[in-house]
Amino acid sequence: AQRVTQPEKLLSVFKGAPVELKCNYSYSGSPELFWYVQYSRQRLQLLLRHISRESIKGFTADLNKGETSFHLKKPFAQEEDSAMYYCALSGRGGGATNKLIFGTGTLLAVQP
Amino acid sequence: DAGVIQSPRHEVTEMGQEVTLRCKPISGHNSLFWYRQTMMRGLELLIYFNNNVPIDDSGMPEDRFSAKMPNASFSTLKIQPSEPRDSAVYFCASSLRPNYGYTFGSGTRLTVV
Numbered sequence: 001a002q003r004v005t006q007p008e009k010l011l012s013v014f015k016g017a018p019v020e021l022k023c024n025y026s027y028s029g030s031p032e033l034f035w036y037v038q039y040s041r042q043r044l045q046l047l048l049r050h051i052s053r054e055s056i057k058g059f060t061a062d063l064n065k066g067e068t069s070f071h072l073k074k075p076f077a078q079e080e081d082s083a084m085y086y087c088a089l090s091g092r093g094g095g096a097t098n099k100l101i102f103g104t105g106t107l108l109a110v111q112p
Numbered sequence: 113d114a115g116v117i118q119s120p121r122h123e124v125t126e127m128g129q130e131v132t133l134r135c136k137p138i139s140g141h142n143s144l145f146w147y148r149q150t151m152m153r154g155l156e157l158l159i160y161f162n163n164n165v166p167i168d169d170s171g172m173p174e175d176r177f178s179a180k181m182p183n184a185s186f187s188t189l190k191i192q193p194s195e196p197r198d199s200a201v202y203f204c205a206s207s208l209r210p211n212y213g214y215t216f217g218s219g220t221r222l223t224v225v
Contacts, residue, residue, distance in 0.1 A: 043218045044155075046214070
């Protein structure tokens with residue numbers, strides 16, 4: 001079964017500190033992994049996709065198939081990074097569905 | 113493109129009333145998704161459509177909920193009769209290809225009193 005686990009509901013750090021938001025997944029095939037961000041009372045926005053191996057707003061995430069993880073990292077947190085972050089998974093390849101399964105989210109609070 | 117457009121942005125209704133939420137996906141996107149977001153349960157997929165056809169409605173909570181997509185540019189999610197526990201933010205999203213991710217609308221904040 002597809003499952004995304006974000007173990008932390010809240011992560012509080014000080015400005016300038018490193019950030020790591022944890023995400024673990026369970027999927028029998030080849031997954032597509034994503035991180036979405038939702039700023040206060042706004043729509044969810046795609047932050048990054050593992051397939052593109054990009055860095056957005058200083059955030060990176062590496063897919064570790066051995067540990068089935070896709071942790072989101074940023075070396076120096078900024079106050080404007082405060083938001084809810086969702087890890088999400090979909091299937092890839094023949095027979096895979098389009099639907100995204102989301103984790104429960106982690107609220108990142110960056111203190112001044 | 114104006115993105116995924118949802119209406120209304122806010123809806124307050126009395127228990128027992130019918131509620132209709134609307135969504136216009138991004139032109140050319142062939143998949144459309146309805147999600148519900150609550151503090152307790154996070155983001156739940158209710159139903160999704162591919163090329164206007166419902167593919168998976170296993171997330172629809174009960175018969176009071178129904179969704180339609182009569183054409184590629186419009187979808188509705190209806191709750192009849194509404195109950196206070198339906199209060200949530202309902203998001204619509206569309207996608208061209210699954211590995212590109214989704215584009216979400218601004219959501220409809222529903223309050224049932």
